[in-house]
Amino acid sequence: MLMSVFPIDDPELPLTALPETLDGIRGVDLHMHSTASDGKLSPTELANLCHARGLTHVALTDHDTIDGVDEARQQCERHGISLISAAELSCQWRGIGIHIVALLPRGVSPNFTSGLELLSRAREMRSREIAHRLEKIGLQDGLAKARLEAGSERPLGRPDFAAALVTAGLVPDRKAAFKRYLGTGKRGDVKMHWPELTTVVGWIRDAGGVAVVAHPLRYGMTRRKRDLLFSAFIDAGGEAAELVSGYQNPDSTHDLARQLDFHGLYGSVGSDFHYPGGPLSPGTISPPPRSHVKPVWCHPAMRSFADGE
Ligand code: AMP
Ligand code: MN
Ligand code: MN
Ligand code: MN
16 A cells, blocks of 8 residues: 555655545646746756645656656756656547647657657648748748747747747737637647547557546537547557646536546646746646546556655
């Protein structure tokens, strides 16, 4: 048994292991971003903030890359934080853009690494297509402008195009940029370059990792559609989904817990933190309800992460 070695709500005592239920969990965040993708903190700065916030078990899940993981791990080790190699992979299912968090207790495999290379090329092609589409609404040289906003050579994402639209005065703020042009189903939401869900889950399995459906409530799907997504995901070898991503409506979370339980999926939790100064910090999640859903750190492959070894 991992739990009850220490009373987990005693702030004086370090967590050496994680509990076997999700309710009351704290100190864990398995979904965060750094400057390796569209986050604003370097992996070192993020690790420091995680430490300041009292986190003990974390994953850096940059979009389609593990480039920040080594640096984050070095700094997490200094703080005694357990970090698991991870990434948030882009894919599509039935024409919908879906994000799958890869938790990689054994690190990457050659197939997984080729997968990341494929995703990087797909992201580049997609950026060109997004720039092309945004020309039609008045953004000239969108690719160069998005690159300027990114401020580094990292792969571009939709947030960089959102920033470019704001700077060009075409929208008042980034929120409006997503609402009008880049959000789900809008002209700048280009998914066709992403590999299929089953392909991406295959890479994760190949690396001995655990595949997690990221933020299942953020795809604008009906419950029925989400059922179909989970079934396809499980058929492909997927094993977990985020029960709580940042702030969530308690009723929706409760219902999602029932859905995960029905499908026998492990539950994960994460803030999807990108930058300080917003409503979310590392470790910020709505409290998971009491449920039968097993925490993802109870997956046999995740034991050494949970134990902080
Ligand atoms: P990409 O990986 O290039 O498709 O970009 C996806 C990222 O865009 C997400 O991880 C968020 O950081 C950001 N994003 C997606 N939807 C929104 C939204 N409605 N408002 C603000 N940012 C968003
Ligand atoms: Mn992002
Ligand atoms: Mn995501
Ligand atoms: Mn994310």
